[in-house]
Amino acid sequence: MPVTTCPVTIRIQQDDFDIAREIAVLTGNRTDIGAVVSFSGICRGDEDSAKIAALSLEHYPGMAEEEIRRHADEATSRWPLNGVTVIHRVGRFMPGQNIVLVLTASQHRQAAFQAAEFLMDYLKTNAPFWKKEESASGTGWVEAQARDDEAAARWTRS
Amino acid sequence: MKVKYFAWVRERVGKAEETIEPPATVRTVEELIAWLSGQSEAYAYAFEKPKVIRTAIDHAHVKSDAAIAGAREIAFFPPMTGG
Numbered sequence: 001m002p003v004t005t006c007p008v009t010i011r012i013q014q015d016d017f018d019i020a021r022e023i024a025v026l027t028g029n030r031t032d033i034g035a036v037v038s039f040s041g042i043c044r045g046d047e048d049s050a051k052i053a054a055l056s057l058e059h060y061p062g063m064a065e066e067e068i069r070r071h072a073d074e075a076t077s078r079w080p081l082n083g084v085t086v087i088h089r090v091g092r093f094m095p096g097q098n099i100v101l102v103l104t105a106s107q108h109r110q111a112a113f114q115a116a117e118f119l120m121d122y123l124k125t126n127a128p129f130w131k132k133e134e135s136a137s138g139t140g141w142v143e144a145q146a147r148d149d150e151a152a153a154r155w156t157r158s
Numbered sequence: 159m160k161v162k163y164f165a166w167v168r169e170r171v172g173k174a175e176e177t178i179e180p181p182a183t184v185r186t187v188e189e190l191i192a193w194l195s196g197q198s199e200a201y202a203y204a205f206e207k208p209k210v211i212r213t214a215i216d217h218a219h220v221k222s223d224a225a226i227a228g229a230r231e232i233a234f235f236p237p238m239t240g241g
Binding site for chain 2: 041057058059060062063064066067088099100120123124125126127128129130131132141142143144
């Protein structure tokens with residue numbers, strides 16, 4: 001068996017990210033990676049037909065990084081991954097701006113697809129971030145969605 | 159112990175963090191929420207639906223029956239909405 005390494009990069013930042021650059025960093029000069037899945041979450045311009053002017057994201061410094069790290073570790077133990085990158089932005093965003101990036105690298109696509117979905121499902125329900133929406137009718141905290149809990153629950157192993 | 163509040167829990171309590179010294183009879187997260195709720199209107203408002211509140215002890219999620227003994231930092235917050 002060839003020795004595979006799985007670098008895990010986790011960053012929480014205000015600045016935008018460059019997806020192409022992050023993929024290049026993840027794959028580097030390696031030739032053992034056959035698949036990279038990239039998910040980016042973007043600030044939507046409307047929610048349930050109501051226009052959104054901006055979105056603010058707050059997080060729990062320290063715990064947010066640790067919680068994402070725990071999920072990344074679980075992902076690397078469940079799937080044969082060759083690299084994981086999770087970048088979550090905090091601050092105030094306008095529609096169209098990037099919020100989150102998840103990259104998973106593997107030899108084959110199935111592991112990369114599944115791990116990326118797993119990471120996003122857990123990130124939404126377990127990582128300590130909160131969104132506040134600004135719209136014409138005022139500002140308000142975004143409510144957690146039952147469908148996100150259901151999405152995360154399907155990965156639970158008995 | 160240090161207590162932190164986030165999102166609308168922080169707004170309702172009116173502060174982001176503080177140091178508290180609950181009596182020794184307060185042993186669990188649930189009991190701490192009840193004790194805090196009795197401290198002022200602001201806490202009572204923040205914790206009016208205790209089942210909605212999520213709690214972390216030393217950066218790890220815990221359930222409401224978790225013991226608070228030895229905790230360095232307890233955080234209270236609404237269900238998470240990141241990603």
